[in-house]
Amino acid sequence: MSEADSRPMADTSHDEYVIQMKKINKVYSNGVAANREMDFNLRKGEIHALMGENGAGKSTLMKILFGMEQPTSGEILINGEPTVLSSSAVAISKGIGMVHQHFMLVPSLSVAENIVLGMAPTKGLFLDKQKAEQIARENAEKYNLFVNPKMRVADIPVGMKQRVEILKTLIRGARILILDEPTAVLTSQETRELFEELKELKEEGYTIVFISHKLDEIKEITDRITIMRNGRSMGIYNTSEVSKEDISRLMVGRDVVLNVSKDKAKPADVVLRVRGLNFVNEWNIKMLRDVSFDVRRGEILGIAGVEGNGQKELIDMLFNLAKPDSGDATVEGKSIIGLPQKKIRDMGVSLVPEDRMLYGIAATASVEENIISDRSGNKELNSGPLFNMKNIRELSEKLVQEFKVLCKSPEQKVGMLSGGNIQKVVVAREFSNEPVLILADQPTRGSDVGATDFIRKKLVELSRSGIAVLLVSADLAEVMELSDSLMVMHKGRIVAYFEDTANLSDEEMGEYMLGIKKQSPEEIRRVCHD
């Protein structure tokens, strides 16, 4: 790619674009800036890819375009006319439709009923089922999107659900379709069918926004591509003129260098040994493929990868929140697969969960009650049949102080604290129960700078004291600089292993994360320290 090509294209004429979004800024009420001076445009009849890592701001930008969120500042032009999209209803009336990643369908209603929902033909007081089915059938034929109007949505395959969603938006007059990661839930056969359908829609003059982080799909189907990183646009390009390597370089990269100071790791014996884990999820997609690795005492092993490539599933297996189809995982030689969480914890495994509001805390319980949740049966905290309230208070006050949790007292409800302080409560519990292995899944997500810094330092400190740490993070800087050794996951596989993270470049990481490059099986096998 030459210098000239890599420059974002200038917008030459105004009537060329059906949509122009100019200098969009969006700051959420919690202070997160999701979009910064973001420019975006769509030409009539194109398939336009919107790429970026999780948290890059793609969804926010599309929610603004669909009227679900209001920009803090910036301008939206539709066919050259400045327009305020104050709600989704307005966006729909302007011909914009969105198919969400998680389908918005009523499972117990038929396909036809779902399609006509909100604009249903009636016969007297009742729904005219025949008419609804007729509408569904006619439109399915017109757009060449095969659906079975009579079937209940609960009983149809995922690919058909997606077609129902697309039909819904088309019938409501959409000329611009936003598809949010449409292939994430599809099998490869269903993906092929979807691509054929999208190409036909494009030929009929529909404009499609295709959100994805799968490079092959983007290269195959899209005309132009907008790449986002950290809320900003990294430019708009003709897809045919950028290489996969360029896309990966633009999309993946550190915006800050952390400079975590840490001594060199002195890894000892293996604590966690994972061998041949396989897992197929409820939509029949292989989320883990033959995953094998070891984590040793005294080292931080990082897992990098674009989200949704099996990291979450791997952690779920290790804490028995889901069961693998095959394979084993042992901690200090004893299998942990299928054990109750209490047993896993008794073996010295701690987990900082990715979803802290679901697994990490009980929001309406106090800080203290959240701190003791994994040890309420401990001898020191009980005297006879009752709690030893004095010891419990001592413990919670000690941990609140040590982990710098900002709260009025340990009796304060944990849900009232800020995100960073909630995370410190979780970390205080998980780091203080004398673990031999810490599974840290996105340990600093949503935390403020102070909390993030604190948690990272603690992780390094603990690993240097001889604890094995498995770190999963979507934050490239975090996972590259905290980890002593690093592996990359792509499509449920380990595709790379680096014994030393010191000389790794962002470009190289990006290529492994997006599946452009892959190490040889011998190189990958080095992560098993047999």
Add this chain to the structure above:
Amino acid sequence: MTKKRQITFSIVRSLLALAIALLVAMFLIFLSADGDSFSEKLSAMGEALKQLLIGPLFRTGGGGIAFEGKRLADILSAMTPITFTGLAVCIMFAANQFNMGAEGGIMLGAFVTAVVAIYVPMPAGVHSCIAVLIGGLVVAAVMIVPAILKVKLDVSEMVCSLMLNYIIMYVLKYLLNTSYADKTKGQIQTYPFLNSAKIAPLINNPIFSGAKLTWGFVIAMIAVALSGLFMYRSRWGYQIRMIGINKDFSKYSGISVGFIVVLSQMIGGFLAGVGGGIEMLGRYQTYSWSSLPGYGWTGITIAILAGNNPWFVPLAAFFMAYLSKGCDLMATYANVPSQLIDIVQGVIFLFFAAEQFLSRYRQSLVVKTAQEELAAQAALAAASARASDKEGGAANE
């Protein structure tokens, strides 16, 4: 929000709910009051309200109001069974288990206790204790059914326990009519309890004469204290509450969710069963219940009024007993249909249970607290800034 503001809010909210319910009640009483003219109806309504509000504790009429001990004893006595069911429901609901089995539980507990009291001779004192305990344990065992079905097969414990109530009722009805019937009597009833099994009256004072206030009331209050300690000062109670707040979190924390789900319903069943047994041995001579007594349903209301906190159950139970007594009096002395109590109770219940009722007022209190905190912080910062200025100034000089 500070604790004091939270309490203010609860009190304002409760009083307002009461006031609105009373307004609705007044309107209905007025409609159903005797009298041809407006003023006649009005005075009839006044009399009815007097009975409802102060009648449960005071004798009115003759121009004066006099406190009456017997009526208080009646209320305390009526509180006893619903305190037990209230506690039972509290503990099950706190674990997010919507088990409705307190109703069948109290009936079964009463029956089993009665059988032990009739057929198994034991020394006085021990007899009643053992009979009540056996009643409680049998109900605890029966509550394993909905609990296990929930844990193993994900059957809704609400549906299951509701159905269980009717199974219990009809089985007991069958037993009462056949094997355990006292065929020498015209009524359907069992043989009388042995004297050794009866629960003694609490006070033998002429002021309270006629009231059936027994030691059962004291046991109910002890049960409140034990349940309160259990829920807030013991690990199982703690685990029950954590499961109720967030089941996924509890599982991830290593709490054995299935065991705790079963445990909470067994404890609930035990409490309901004990309540039934105490009610039976304290207030009756023979067992003759042929339909569900309704204490279990009242227990649900009480648990919701008490916010699933055992410590508040006596208050809520007193309130419900008071209301019930007031409505009885209203029906007797003011000719108001006793069915009205259900409507009044319903309205009060609605406002208590409505989480969003007065949410704006709560929000304004929250905001006020937050503003005060910010102001305090600012003042603190300003003070420390002044202090450092002074130091700086001193250094400069």
